[in-house]
Amino acid sequence: MEIIDNHTHLNDEPFRGKEQYYLVRAKALGVTKVICAGQDPDFNQRAVDLAQKFDNVYAMVGYCPDVAKDYDQKAEDELIKQLKMPKVVAMGEIGLDYYWDESPRDVQREVFARQIEVAHDLKMPVDIHTRDAFPDCYDILKNSNLEYGAILHSFNGGVDWLNKFLNLNVYFSYSGVVSFTKAIEVHESAKAAPLDRILVETDAPHI
Template sequence: MELFDSHAHYDDERFSEDAEEVIQSAYNSGVRYILNAGSDIASSRKSIELSEKFNFVFAAAGVHPHEAAKLQNDDEKTIIELCNHPRVAALGEIGLDYYYDFSPREVQKFWFSKQLSIAKDLKLPVIIHNRDAHEDTLEMVKSHAPFEASGVFHCFSGSWDMAKELLNLGFYISFAGPVTFKNAKKSVEVLRNMPMDRILIETDCPYLTPEPFRGRRNNSSFVRLVAEKIAQIKGVQVEEAAEITTGNAKRLFLQPISSS
């Protein structure tokens, strides 16, 4: 059974001592593909470095809304340069976060729009972060549509109505550890209605560890628990859920790399 962890952060300081060991352990457990997402310029560079060390690790480069206030105008060129690296499979993670508001909302919107435009120009899929900003995120995505290379809303927390609009725009929707939590009613509803060919799975490690390991540092090997939950909700075997979600992620992220 092959699994694809479509969103990880092995550049995070919580992996500072053992990132490579944990990545190899995940591979040995059946995780055959990992996409490491950048959150700023430095982490995007680290993501690329990891992708050069492991042939099953791919990188995404981009700047998270938390870090948007630190960007300077010249950083646009740097983002483009990073995204042109042959191991970069997507631009991300980018988006809006109104829960923490670490960056002013207008600054978040400015850099979200800028990076959406870069992704379109480079024909790269986008990885979108959306927390407590559903209306504005959807509006901005619509204003930049269509996206030839598509994209994914990672760790989706929106409603089924929002999911339907994203599906109509050609997006994939990814689920992480929270779908295993007891209070995950909204995510379960979305999953029940989702077509299987648009579902991705992820860990967002070291964050969002699924049950029954909630509270521990997350890692890619736990993505199997997300696959098992999806299989349960969709009424299929876990092997089928793994095969379909892995195929979906390969179609979204790896085709541009294999064709370049």
């Protein structure tokens, strides 16, 4: 079986200069391709650079909730440029994070919705980070055009949220959290999710 790790941070500091080593290890375990997630200007550029350097690495770029406060027209222009590059396959990770609250919530919502619009205009899917923000995330997605698809990265919602999001053009990516003994809700939603709507990820090095 061939596995695609659809959300990894090979562009993070712990992997710097060791990317080839970890890609070889991943391949030995059946992981044939990885998608490297952006989140801010530095991570976005590193993801793009790694995708150009390694045949089995692909990139996505975006402004995560933490840096939504820094999103402006210049940032958007750069994202559009990167999204048109070879091997950049999605806008991400983008979304809402009400746990850390590094950017004002109204700004997070505005930037999240705007990036979905940009991705749609470029016929790209979106990769979504949402923490303690399912109601607002759902409302934004429900009112967005998800013609080209969306992934809820490291999904940790229960069956009720799974069923709500299933009504949208959303896929569910489960990280290592699904293996945690106390993550009962995640266990239940993973069992209930249709097989054709499930993806897998490591979110390395975070989990």
